[in-house]
Amino acid sequence: MNPAVARQFDALCQRLAAAPQRLELLDEAAALAVQQGDQARAATLYLDYIAHHQRHAGAQFNCGYYCRAAGLYPQAIAHYQRALELGISQPEEVYTNIGVIYNEGLLQNNNAIAAFQEALRIAPGYVPALYNLANCYEQNGDKKQAAHYFSRVIHYAPNFAMAYVRLADVHQAETSADPLIAKLQQLMTTQRVPLNERIDAAYALGKLCNDCGAYAEAWQYxxxxxxxxxxxxxxxxxNRQRALLQSLQVEFNQPLPRATVDADAAQQPVFVCGMFRSGSTLLEQMLGGHSAISSGGELEFFPRLWQRIQAQGDGGLRDYLAQQREQDFVSLGRDYLAFVTERLGDVSYFTDKRPDxxxxxGLIKRALPQAKFIVTRRHPLDNALSVYFTRLGSSMAYANRFEDILRYIEVENELLRHWQQVLGDDLQVVxxxxxxxxxxxxLEPVLAELGLDWQESCLDFHRRNNSVRTASVWQVRQPLYQSSSGRWRNYADFLPELPELPTQP
Incomplete structure (x- = not known):
């Protein structure tokens, strides 16, 4: 917080301490913390004072809301459920919020589906529950149910553009005359439709035209x-990306001790990362086919820490590392493993797949000396094309220009070469x-490095009954295919004149 806001916040907290029953002071202080990007402080405030509002359904709901924003998921569910017990109005919204926590935060799709279905039992046409239920079925690989619930959204909210966009994910266009293409064209070209929705419609149109081989039209979209x-x-x-690269090269400039696989260790984390759209989801699915390995998906523990470090500015990493004692890293590792246990249960080998x-x-290795790392790589033109065809967030602004994607791949390749020197055999490239x-x-050498034998079940990954929460959700529900290798040739006539391609490590 800036000094003026910090003084205002401290004054509010002092007044609240003197009158803990005044809910309006609690709400004002929590809202001020969130405005400054400190969701954790807002949640802590509410948890400190919620005992004074045990019979207030709205206060319980707000406590659940702030806990959810701070990543305190079990606490969030407990307070949402308390709000339901107190008879809060619009319970379908509360059940939907609980479902989103189970789905996105705790990675428990069965509990999420149950919560969304309870919301729909109360209000059958409640669009947020229908939409999120469709998401769950898509993550579970159930195209029929996903399409059904996206269609139900459209029935109740015919102007809900994202329902058409998401329907395109589970729909295979056979010709450019597909009715869904016509509807998305209408959404994309209607000026009163918000730009954000028109952008999503354009990406969806590109996907559908690619489906039916209309590559020129796909490229235009x-x-x-x-x-x-x-x-x-x-x-x-x-320049800023390269400055971060140089900072990491400086801060982690010595080889880190190589971990040995301990068959008796309770938890053996395997981090799968690399360039977005480079095959990391497929690799995780295949590894998860092994009887000893559990799939964690995109766990948010270290990315949340990284966001806090980067929020401190260009010197954030240097300052953070300077402040940490060895015991602090030990505690960080323990907190991470507790976080994993809360989501995956009592597992031994598990994957944590976040491309970024x-x-x-280097930071992860300091906290988890036993960690192993697998980095995925792919032909740069195929990789760049797949990134260009995917709507990524503002933290991946390079994705909007084909030339920028290739330059980013080169920067990341330089980073990979550095990690190979620092981590040695604890890092493998696939x-x-x-x-x-x-x-x-x-896969055999990858498993051998983990101390595991080959299992044929790794090739049956497409039959796994698990949830996948990435853009590759439908690709990994199919047996292995090689049609994505060399796909860039379908678009060779449309690609900009390219510089020298990034060199693979």
């Missing part, structure tokens, strides 16, 4: 989508194109 998307965020700053975690490997062509040949 993807170009428009990226041009519009670029206007919603600052341009990618290559490649920037955190090439997507080689993986789909010769899966056992690529």
């Amino acid at each position: 993807y170009q428009q989508a990226n041009q519009w998307n670029a206007t919603t965020m600052p341009a990618w700053d290559e 975690s490649i920037w955190l490997l 090439n997507y194109d080689q993986l789909v062509a010769a899966p056992q040949q690529q």
Whole structure:
């Protein structure tokens, strides 16, 4: 907080301490903390004072809201449930919020589905519950149910653009005359439709045209989508990205001790990372086919820490590392493993798959000396094309220009070469194109490094009954195929004149 806001916040807290029953002071202080980006402080405030409002349904709801924003998921659910017990109005909203926590925070899709269904039992046409239920079924690989519930959303909210966009994810267009294409074209070209929705419609149109081989039309839609998307965020700053690279090279400039696999260890984390759209989801699914390995998906523990570090500015990492004692890293590792246990249960080997975690490997290794790392790589043109065809957030602003994507890949390749020197054999690189062509040949050394034997079940990954929360959700529900290798040739006539391609580590 800036000094003036901090003084205002402290004054509110003093008044609240003197009159803890005054809910309006609690709400004002919590809201001020959130305005300053400190969700954790807002949640702590509410948890400190909620005992004074045990019979107030709205206060219980707000406590759940702030706990959810701070990542305190069990506490959030407990207070949402207390609000329901107190007879809060619009309980369908509360059940939907609980479902989102189970789905996105605790990675428990069965509990999420139950919560959404309870919301729909109360209010059958409640669109947020229908939409989130469709998301759950899509993550579970159930196209029929996902399409059904996206269609139900459209029935109750025919102007809800994202329902059409998400329906395109589970729909295979056979020709450019597909009715869904016509509807999305209408949404994309209607000026009164918000720009954010028109951007999503353009990406969806690109996907559907790619489905039916209309590559020129697909490229035009993807170009428009990226041009519009670029206007919603600052341009990618290559110099700043390289400055971060140099900072990591300075702060982690010595080889870190190599971990040995301990068969008796309670938990063995395996971090899967690399460039977005480079095959990390497929690799995690295949590893998860092994009887000893549990799939964690995109766990948010270290990314949340990284956000807090980066919020401190360009010197944030240096200052953070300078303040940490060895015992602090030990505690960080324990907190992470407790976080994993809360979501995955009592597991031994497990994967944590976040592509952008490649920037955190040194930090993770300090907290978890036993950690192993796998970085996925792919032909740069195929990788760049797949990124260009995906709407990514403002933290990945490079995705809006094809040339920027290739430059980002080169920066990340430089980072990978550095981590290879620092981490040695604790880091392995898996090439997507080689993986789909010769899966056992690529996976056996990976498993051996983890102290595990090869299992044929790794090739049955597409039959797994698990949830997948990435853009690759439908690709990994199919047996291995090689059609994505060399896909860039379908668009060779439309690609900009390119500089030298990034060199693979």
